[in-house]
Amino acid sequence: MRNIKLLFTLFSVMLLLLAGCNGGVDSEAGTQNKEANDKEGGKPKVAVVLKALNSEYFKLMEAGAKKAFEDLGVDGTILAPSNETEVEKQINMLEDLLNRDLDALVVMPSQSDAAIPVLEKYKAKGIPVLLADSDVNWEGKTTFIGTDNYTAGLEAGKALASQLKKGDKIAVLEGVLGTPTNEERVKGVEDATKEAGLEIAASQAADYDRVKAVSAMENILTANPDIKGIFTANDEMALGALRATTSRNMSIPIVGVDGITEAVESVNADGVYATVAQRPYDMTYKGVENALKVLAGEELEKRIDSGLDVITKENSEEKLSELSELLGK
CATH class of the missing domain: 3.40.50.2300 (Response regulator)
Structure with a gap:
């Protein structure tokens, strides 16, 4: 009888130890593995915020971002106010995006001084901020991509x-x-x-x-x-x-x-x-492309020149064909 009790006690202790070990795997390591798998299997989230979408120039920037999302496998969002004078509306959009669990932001700020406080919030959250077309005198930017x-x-x-x-x-x-x-x-x-x-x-x-x-x-x-x-x-x-x-x-x-x-x-x-x-299409395409490089741990130059072309009558037809293609006309 005494031996039976001893065996029962040992068996109970073994069950408790196994339960404790399994509980640790489920609550800690298992959660970590799930988060890693979710991150690995999901697309990076990148938002592109422009000054507006009411002109051809901005439409070219939109087209460049969309193509980059498609080519590079990005879960992308494009936002812009109705026109480039709506500075406060753009800032509100940037504030709202802070709640969307972004990986990176590409932004064409409407007004540099007004944009800095909200961009500082992105930096505080560890979200890289890449500026396109319009530069800001702000040390926190990851890079500026645009025309010299x-x-x-x-x-x-x-x-x-x-x-x-x-x-x-x-x-x-x-x-x-x-x-x-x-x-x-x-x-x-x-x-x-x-x-x-x-x-x-x-x-x-x-x-x-x-x-x-x-x-x-x-x-x-x-x-x-x-x-x-x-x-x-x-x-x-x-x-x-x-x-x-x-x-x-x-x-x-x-x-x-x-x-x-x-x-x-x-x-x-x-x-x-x-x-x-200028090359507005390239600005946003390169913006998304370089955002992914930053997320992969690469260092970027503080300024990336998107290039320019002098268009005269001699090369105007070639440029018109290029614009038509980029705008999907």
Whole structure:
């Protein structure tokens, strides 16, 4: 009887020990394995937030992000307010995304100073932030992917100078005063035209707006009828400047920046002389691509140049075909 009790006690102790060991596997190691399997088997979550989707330029950025999601196996989200002046709405979108368990963020901030506080929250959560097109003076960014705007202005100035002679006067239509993009492009064109011996007779802001550009250009031409060439900080203003010069039966070279379809069509039809085309499609594609590199542990350069192309009549048809393909037309 005593032996039977002893055997029963030993058997009970063994059962308790086994139960304890199994409980440890289920509650700790088993949970860890499940999380690892979920992470390994699931797609990385990347959000792309743009300034707006109401222009061709932004549509090209959207197309680049969608293609990257498809090619690279990403669970992607694209968000944007109705227009680029809705700064607060974009910030609210960024705030909401903080609750979606993102792996990385690619953002085109509407206003740099306003965006920094919410971007700091992403950094605090360990979510890498990659900036596309519009840079921010913020140490927390993983990288900036976009155009070197000084180079864009420099190339535009060179293209304009190629059609003029030393001593000729030109006009400059600036975008939004005080913004880095505008200042860098204008500095580039100033340096290029100075090197070519051209004189900037007038410079006026038109806020990247076509209608405002018409009015600004008419004022400039009234005061300076001997203007021989025009630089504009974007294509919308270039098309506005063309309307103003055409109404006066003037035929002078105009060079813009962006490379939107309407401007390239104008170049092809001997309207605007040239446009320095950015690559918005590549900005977001590279944004998603580099986000995955960061998640894989790679180090990135703080600036990644997305490149540009100077479009004149000689290569305008090729550019139009490229734009049509990228936009799915």
